[in-house]
Amino acid sequence: MFEVPSVSSLYLQLALPGISLAAWATLLLVIDLFIPKNRKSVTAWLAIGGIGFAFVVNLLTFNSSGTAFLGMFVADSFGAFMNIIILVGAAIGILLSVDYLKRTDIERGEFYPLMLLTTVGMMFMASANDLTIVFVALELLSIPLYVLAAFRAPDLKSEESGMKYFILGSFSSAFFVFGAALIYGATGTTNLQEISAALGLLGAVTGPSPFLLLLGAGMMLVGLGFKVAVVPFHAWTPDVYEGAPTPVTAFMSVGAKAGGFAALLRILIVGLPLLMVGEQTSASWQTIVWLLAAATLILGNLVAISQTNIKRMLAYSSIAHAGYIMMAVAAAGTPGVGDQAVRAALVYLLSYTFTNLGAFAIAMTLEKNDGTGTDISTFNGLFRTRPALAIMMTVFMLSLTGIPLTSGFIGKWLVFQSTLSADLVPLAVIGVLTSVVSAYYYIRIVVNMFFGEGAGDPAEGATPYVNWAIYISFAGTVLLGIIPVLVTTLSDRITLVAALVP
DSSP, X not given: OOOOOOHHHHTGGGGHHHHHXXXXXXXXXXXXXXXXXXXXXXXXXXXXXXXXXXXXXXHHTXXXXXXXXXXXXXXXXXXXXXXXXXXXXXXXHHHHHHHXXXXXXXXXXXXXXXXXXXXXXXXXXXXXOBHHHHHHHHHHHHHHHHHHHTTTTTOHHHHHHHHXXXXXXXXXXXXXXXXXXXXXXXXXXXXXXXXXXXXXXXXXXXXXXXXXXXXXXXXXXXXXXXXXXXXXXXXXHHHHHHHSOHHHHHHHXXXXXHHHHHHHHIIIIIISTTOOOTTOSSXXXXXXXXXXXXXXXXXXXXXXXXXXXXXXXXXXXXXXXXXXXXXXXXXXXXXXXXXXXXXXXXXXXXXXXXXXXXXXXXXXXXXXXXXXXXXXXXGTTHHHHOHHHHHHHHHHHHHHHTOTTSHHHHHHHHHHHHHHHTTOHHXXXXXXXXXXXXXXXXXXXXXXHHHOSSSOOOOTTOOHHHHHHHHHHHHHHHHHHHOTHHHHHHHTTOOHHHHHOO
């Protein structure tokens, strides 16, 4: 008979950052009912306050370790670091939203609780120690984003964005569930540590079926591959990014990617590190992951060249950057490289969060109330009218390229280092070559701003809230590039493999 666990046995304090934010999001839905329609910025600040509280609690519990919810949730430095990335991205995303919602006449209070709820889903994906929790967190991440993508309704592009994201997201969730079911059928458990222990019997007469394991791992890779937008599961990205409200697009580009990669790293490194068929010395999933990474790097960077809309260009750029992070995931399949690869992926995600949010924020300053003004030609002559914005956008473009003294360089350096440590030389070469290709479409923006013909856009969208988001993003991009020890000291404590794999 099922025994109901006591509250004390659930160790809820280990999940306090996520639980507190979820509780606050629920309460904020009620509080917002009493806030006048013309003062929804109060709701925004209350949402930021909830994020700030969760951030402080996360820092205070950074070194905590243990499991909660009967072993389905794990508290460790990996999850705590991911929470930092996700919460910073959410706070900047809300700052970008306040004035945007007003000037586009879509200021509705439920926007901010939805942002908090999808943030909670991302946080729980980062700390999931069971495939069941991964799926629940995946849906908590996705469903609010479906709504947010269509938040500009009755705008047709926004409605199309939300519908496409919902339909394809539902298919990806189905793939993940089917894959998890196959893994359960092969091992008899959904707990990641127990799955890893079951793989120790691989090849024995009574051991798990390699076929079910490989098929299950592949289907879960499809489900999470959609969420992080890797090729060939990327087709939704440009249309959804273009049609969704720009603050949602900005947050989606970093938050959903962080949550997806957190779950992917957990599953592959903690649950399936011993998935080696035959005489293999590295994980069986490594080859398919590095092939996906290579395809993502090539397609993302090449197609971005032909884009004339800044949101679509940044969409393909986002696909390309998923490829760089996939390089680290692939490297983790080589024994002894797991921790190094995880640290590289985390630093890359943090640097990408600051840089990409900053780039989207400056694009927002040029966007008109009706959603126009997102053509790349809009940047022509920006240095003449708004020199500070042009200079900061230049830094963001250089960081996305991976130029030294920016956070993007540090992230790429660590990713390439882990890839070479795993002896994936062809993948590293592809990464270097595609980085050179990416310089073309990033530097094109810089050339337009400084030398493009035209009087220059007045950038009326550069409101105080947006400016603060730009300043925070700029500070993060520059500081992590010049003083990388600020983040590497923290990331060096992360030992995902040693902490969880027996």
